[in-house]
Amino acid sequence: xxxxxxxxxxxxxxxxxxxxxxxxxxxxxxxxxxxxxxxxxxxxxxxxxxxxxxxxxxxxxxxxxxxxxxxxxxxxxxxxxxxxxxxxxxxxxxxxxxxxxxxxxxxxxxxxxxxxxxxxxxxxxxxxxxxxxxxxxxxxxxxxxxxxxxxxxxxxxxxxxxxxxxxxxxxxxxxxxxxxxxxxxxxxxxxxxxxxxxxxxxxxxxxxxxxxxxxxxxxxxxxxxxxxxxxxxxxxxxxxxxxxxxxxxxxxxxxxxxxxxxxxxxxxxxxxxxxxxxxxxxxxxxxxxxxxxxxxxxxxxxxxxxxxxxxxxxxxxxxxxxxxxxxxxxxxxxxxxxxxxxxxxxxxxxxxxxxxxxxxxxxxxxxxxxxxxxxxxxxxxxxxxxxxxxxxxxxxxxxxxxxxxxxxxxxxxxxxxxxxxxxxxxxxxxxxxxxxxxxxxxxxxxxxxxxxxxxxxxxxxxxxxxxxxxxxxxxxxxxxxxxxxxxxxxxxxxxxxxxxxxxxxxxxxxxxxxxxxxxxxxxxxxxxxxxxxxxxxxxxxxxxxxxxxxxxxxxxxxxxxxxxxxxxxxxxxxxxxxxxxxxxxxxxxxxxxxxxxxxxxxxxxxxxxxxxxxxxxxxxxxxxxxxxxxxxxxxxxxxxxxxxxxxxxxxxxxxxxxxxxxxxxxxxxxxxxxxxxxxxxxxxxxxxxxxxxxxxxxxxxxxxxxxxxxxxxxxxxxxxxxxxxxxxxxxxxxxxxxxxxxxxxxxxxxxxxxxxxxxxx
Numbered sequence: 001x002x003x004x005x006x007x008x009x010x011x012x013x014x015x016x017x018x019x020x021x022x023x024x025x026x027x028x029x030x031x032x033x034x035x036x037x038x039x040x041x042x043x044x045x046x047x048x049x050x051x052x053x054x055x056x057x058x059x060x061x062x063x064x065x066x067x068x069x070x071x072x073x074x075x076x077x078x079x080x081x082x083x084x085x086x087x088x089x090x091x092x093x094x095x096x097x098x099x100x101x102x103x104x105x106x107x108x109x110x111x112x113x114x115x116x117x118x119x120x121x122x123x124x125x126x127x128x129x130x131x132x133x134x135x136x137x138x139x140x141x142x143x144x145x146x147x148x149x150x151x152x153x154x155x156x157x158x159x160x161x162x163x164x165x166x167x168x169x170x171x172x173x174x175x176x177x178x179x180x181x182x183x184x185x186x187x188x189x190x191x192x193x194x195x196x197x198x199x200x201x202x203x204x205x206x207x208x209x210x211x212x213x214x215x216x217x218x219x220x221x222x223x224x225x226x227x228x229x230x231x232x233x234x235x236x237x238x239x240x241x242x243x244x245x246x247x248x249x250x251x252x253x254x255x256x257x258x259x260x261x262x263x264x265x266x267x268x269x270x271x272x273x274x275x276x277x278x279x280x281x282x283x284x285x286x287x288x289x290x291x292x293x294x295x296x297x298x299x300x301x302x303x304x305x306x307x308x309x310x311x312x313x314x315x316x317x318x319x320x321x322x323x324x325x326x327x328x329x330x331x332x333x334x335x336x337x338x339x340x341x342x343x344x345x346x347x348x349x350x351x352x353x354x355x356x357x358x359x360x361x362x363x364x365x366x367x368x369x370x371x372x373x374x375x376x377x378x379x380x381x382x383x384x385x386x387x388x389x390x391x392x393x394x395x396x397x398x399x400x401x402x403x404x405x406x407x408x409x410x411x412x413x414x415x416x417x418x419x420x421x422x423x424x425x426x427x428x429x430x431x432x433x434x435x436x437x438x439x440x441x442x443x444x445x446x447x448x449x450x451x452x453x454x455x456x457x458x459x460x461x462x463x464x465x466x467x468x469x470x471x472x473x474x475x476x477x478x479x480x481x482x483x484x485x486x487x488x489x490x491x492x493x494x495x496x497x498x499x500x501x502x503x504x505x506x507x508x509x510x511x512x513x514x515x516x517x518x519x520x521x522x523x524x525x526x527x528x529x530x531x532x533x534x535x536x537x538x539x540x541x542x543x544x545x546x547x548x549x550x551x552x553x554x555x556x557x558x559x560x561x562x563x564x565x566x567x568x569x570x571x572x573x574x575x576x577x578x579x580x581x582x583x584x585x586x587x588x589x590x591x592x593x594x595x596x597x598x599x600x601x602x603x604x605x606x607x608x609x610x611x612x613x614x615x616x617x618x619x620x621x622x623x624x625x626x627x628x629x630x631x632x633x634x635x636x637x638x639x640x641x642x643x644x645x646x647x648x649x650x651x652x653x654x655x656x657x658x659x660x661x662x663x664x665x666x667x668x669x670x671x672x673x674x675x676x677x678x679x680x681x682x683x684x685x686x687x688x689x690x691x692x693x694x695x696x697x698x699x700x701x702x703x704x705x706x707x708x709x710x711x712x713x714x715x716x717x718x719x720x721x722x723x724x725x726x727x728x729x730x731x732x733x734x735x736x737x738x739x740x741x742x743x744x745x746x747x748x749x750x751x752x753x754x755x756x757x758x759x760x761x
Contacts, residue, residue, distance in 0.1 A: 032070055032080050034318035035311050036255075036296035037147075039094035039103060045303055046130070047072045048101050051089040052311065054318065061113040065090050069128070075302050075324060084133060087124060093150035093207075095157060097186055098529035101128040102138065102157065107146035107165050119165045121146040125184075142193050145178060149207035151214050153235060154552075155528055157184040158214045160198055160233075161205045177201040177222040181214075181233060187528075199240050202227050204296070206258035210265045210277075211450075212236065212506040212597075217267050218246055218253015226252040236506065236597055244283050246275070255295030261307055261327070262496065263448070263478040263504060268309065270295040274325060279425030279448030287327060294319045305499065357488040360414030362435045365739040367412040371464040371512030372603060372734060373693065376559045378651040380695035380737040385756040387698060389710060393724025397741065397753040398437030402430055404449075404749050405460025406510075411738035412467040415440060415486060419474055420749045421460035423449045427476045429465060431489060434741060437753060441489035447476040451508040458732060458747045462510035462555070469539060473515055477508030481522070483542060493542035497524045500544055501532050503553065505574060506597040510555040514569065515539055517582060521560075523573050525553030534571060534578065534585055548585030551575035554600035563609045564628055570611060574598030577613050577624070579632075589632040591624055602645045605652060607675045610637055614645040616662050621645065623678060638678030643671060647732060651694050656681065656715050658699075660689045670718055684718045687711065691734040702726070702735045702744050708754075726752055 035052025042048070048071045055064030067088035070080045092106025103126045111118035121144035126135045141159070148162020159182040166174045181198040185191055198216075205219030205227070213232040221227050230243035246253045251270035258267040265277040267284070272293025275284040290309050297312025297319070307325040312318075372378045386394065403420025410417050416434040421427050427447035431440040451459045465474040471492060472484040479497035484490065496502075497509065502524030514521040519536045524547075526533035532547035552574030560569050560582065569582045575594045580587045593600060595617030605612040607623060614621035621643035626632045642661050643650075650659035652675060661669040661683070668685040690703035694713055698721075701709040706727030711720045729746035736743040740757035 027076070028072070028074075028322045028324070029078060029080060030320035030322070031311060032082075033066065033068065034313075034320035035066060035090075036313045036318065037090040038066075038298070038311055039089075039092040039106070040298040040300060040310055041094040041096050041101060042074065042300045042302065042308075043096035043101065044099060044130075045074055047074050047077075047300065047308065047310065048083075048094060048096075049310065050085070050094055050103055051087075051092055051106065053090045057313075060090070060109045060117050060119055061111050061115070062088070062109055063113045065109040071130075074308065075304060075306065083128070083130075084135065086126065086135060087122065089122065091147040091162075091204075093148070093159070095150050095152040097152055097155065097157075098527075099130065101130070102126070102152075103128070104150045104157070104159060105141055105145040105148065105162070107144075110167065118167050120144070120167045121163070121165045139184065139189060139192050141182065142195060145182075147203035148178065149205055149216070151207040151209040153209040153212070153214060155185060155187045156235065157186065158182070158207065158209075158233070158235075159184075160207055160214070160216050161200070161202050161219060163203050177203070183235075196238075198231075198233070200229065200231055202229070204255050205253070206256050206267065206299075208258045208260055208265060210260045211263075215243065215258070215265060217243075217258050218256035218269060220254050226254045228252045243277065243281060247271070247273070247284060247286075249273070251295065255297075255312070257295075257297050257299035257309070257312070259299045259301050259307065261301035262305060262498060266299060266307060268294075268297070268299050270314075274307070279446070279450065280423070281448075281450050288325060290323055290325070292316070292319060358433070358438065358440045359487075360433045360435070360440065361438075362433075362739070363414040365414065367467070368736045368738040369410055369412040369467040370515075371408065371410075371466070371557050372649065376514075376557065376603060377605070378649060378693050378734070380693060382737070382740070383696040384758065385696060385737075385740045386758045387696075387710060387721065389722040389724065391724075393708065393722075393726065393754065394742070395755045397435075397755050399750060399752045400430075400432060400437055400439070402745065402749050402751050403428055403460060404458070404747060405462065406458055406732045406747060407461040408464045408733040409736045409743045409745060409751060410465055410467055411736060411743070412486070415467075416743065416753075417465050417467060417472055417474075417486070418745070418751055419461045419463075419465055421447060421449050421477075423459075425449055427461055427480075429472060429474050429482070429484065429489070431472075431486070434738065434743075434753070443482070443484055443489045443491065445476070445480055445482065447478050447480060451477045457507055458730070460747070460749075462508065464512040464557075464734075466513045466515050468515040469518075471515075471539065473513040473520060473539075475509055475511065475513060475522075477510075479504055479509050479524075481513070483539070492540075495537065495542055497522065497535075500524060500535055501526060501530070501547065502535070503527055503533070505553040505555065507555065507599075509553065510601070511553075512557040514558040514560065516560045516569075517567075519545060519582065521558050521569055521571070521582065523553045523556070523558065523571055525574065526550055533573065534580065536582070536585060546585045548580065549573070549578055549587055552598040554598055556600050557603045559604050559606075561606055561609075566628065570604045572600045572602055572604055572613065574600055577604070577611065579611075579626075589626060589634050591634055593618055593622075599646065601647065603649045605650050605657070607652060607657070612650065612657070614643055616644045616646040616665075618644075621678075623675075640673060640678045640680070642669070642680065642683075643673060643678075648689070648691050649734075651692070653694060653713055654715050658692075658713075662689075672715060672718075681715060682717065686718050686720060690731065693735050693737060695737050700735050700737065700742065702731050702733070704731055706731050706746055708735070708742070708744060726754070
């Protein structure tokens with residue numbers, strides 16, 4: 001092997017002269033045999049550890065390279081359990097999928113102690129089933145590989161970095177450094193391993209799945225230069241990119257460990273610093289320090305929100321103690337979670353007590369309290385508002401800045417609630433006087449600003465808050481869910497969806513909370529093979545009432561409806577439309593529909609009891625019919641190939657469905673369909689694509705370019721009556737109409753109010 005320069009060993013000695021006393025391990029037992037360069041993973045509350053090296057630095061032989069396999073219940077286990085081992089390996093990787101542990105690659109030592117190194121990388125891939133206690137062979141790697149790392153995203157394994165040692169010393173001509181990324185789809189194993197180029201040659205690095213990407217952090221390169229580099233791969237686009245380098249500390253990123261916890265990326269290099277990637281993805285921020293520091297260890301996320309540092313070594317030798325790292329009090333990115341209302345909940349920022357918070361100047365009136373209006377159908381029930389707009393548009397009442405996002409404003413009892421992100425890692429929920437625009441209160445909480453990392457994907461919150469029962473319910477892109485007192489912004493309770501088993505969708509959470517009958521219904525998502533992707537919380541306390549269903553979370557918002565005296569909730573999740581009983585979550589029936597990155601975004605639309613489903617990936621939009629019986633007999637009433645829905649939602653009007661067809665994204669096709677047959681009456685490009693609502697037999701459009709267009713609603717044509725430029729930025733949010741006032745916002749955060757009231761009324 002190519003040894004690291006001896007100067008680095010001297011630097012290690014200097015670094016560890018001032019080590020503090022050892023940290024507490026939370027009462028956990030030390031490792032059965034302290035090791036470095038091992039495989040480890042967490043699944044189902046169990047920590048699994050395989051193989052590793054018990055020898056001194058640069059000592060590799062049959063005696064010190066291990067093939068033992070252990071597990072420990074986390075975070076309070078008392079005894080390590082010995083499991084069936086296998087090939088003696090160091091530098092292997094462990095990942096988990098559907099409750100099973102998968103071991104990938106690594107290298108073994110064929111030499112006796114004291115003999116010249118004879119190190120051989122392996123192509124072996126094995127899967128262990130804890131239920132049976134047995135290993136089984138999976139498809140081997142295309143070539144032997146060790147000292148790289150692996151991560152799993154959705155159902156695909158990614159293996160990057162590393163080298164191939166072919167024995168007899170393992171250096172020079174006997175070493176091949178890899179510049180390829182390997183992938184293996186566990187849902188399609190017959191396809192085998194796939195290979196593509198990676199823009200680096202490094203080993204002793206860490207791989208982590210985070211924010212829909214695979215991150216490769218630190219290591220040492222093929223020129224024996226210690227690396228601080230951070231590279232990422234985006235499976236959705238096939239593109240590579242770069243993150244910020246690790247800090248320039250001793251040993252850089254050699255032997256670094258990393259993991260994701262609570263939607264954030266953490267890394268611990270040789271310095272002992274626990275680093276968190278900033279919300280904007282531009283820098284590493286020190287959160288705390290390991291005590292003692294270590295490298296060639298593993299950093300793993302615990303179900304309770306902490307991190308576990310396992311194994312590794314430093315200048316003083318191998319580290320056998322596990323260290324548990326609490327993040328809540330040490331980083332601004334962690335927000336306190338509560339399962340019930342605290343005795344003295346925090347007060348919203350900008351208000352010292354409830355009494356000091358301003359009240360709206362015009363309480364009461366019509367409400368638009370949730371996503372798409374009172375009934376979640378895009379229809380405002382009020383009538384008699386002004387339709388003879390001046391050429392430059394109706395009077396602007398006020399304008400405020402709420403931060404970037406796609407979240408639409410909601411209105412109830414004279415208050416307007418809006419949500420946005422400041423671009424510096426903070427989401428804020430605002431309450432304004434709907435009549436004047438004066439701020440009444442605001443509540444802020446940490447949330448990273450970069451939701452996905454591609455410019456085409458807008459950032460900031462995508463979910464619209466819900467006002468119900470004197471409370472505001474709001475969800476961040478990363479899964480923090482808060483319940484606030486609408487009168488003063490005080491926190492009633494808070495949850496993180498990951499803490500109740502949720503799985504963040506690729507582009508972040510976008511659903512607008514459905515609050516009904518004292519409960520909050522949420523599509524939280526779940527890992528493949530797990531049950532519990534739909535959750536119901538008590539609206540008053542936040543207590544989890546039930547979890548049910550399966551599959552990835554989608555980007556749709558649920559609706560409640562009644563049929564023949566029975567209540568149901570319908571939810572278009574990431575992989576299917578589910579119709580379930582709100583009392584216990586029992587799924588009455590499910591209809592499979594999905595798309596790339598599980599982009600089911602349509603809020604369900606009802607035509608009687610029938611339900612429309614569509615996305616931009618499936619060939620057809622479908623209207624589903626079903627029977628109210630033990631066997632629901634779900635069937636397709638009709639299908640249409642040119643009614644693809646992604647960023648806008650249809651409205652049912654006079655037995656017709658109206659929406660922009662998004663099958664061809666560069667073309668505007670506002671379409672009118674016969675709701676009974678699915679046949680198109682007409683298609684027009686008169687109004688550019690955007691969002692729209694219906695009120696008093698008129699459409700109000702907000703185009704992507706910020707133009708507001710008014711047109712009479714008709715089943716025969718679309719003929720605009722007035723239009724004006726309301727906003728300068730891109731617009732994806734839906735307009736809001738309440739009490740004769742129109743509210744529109746753009747993605748950058750400008751929120752404007754316009755007066756549609758008839759003068760003198």
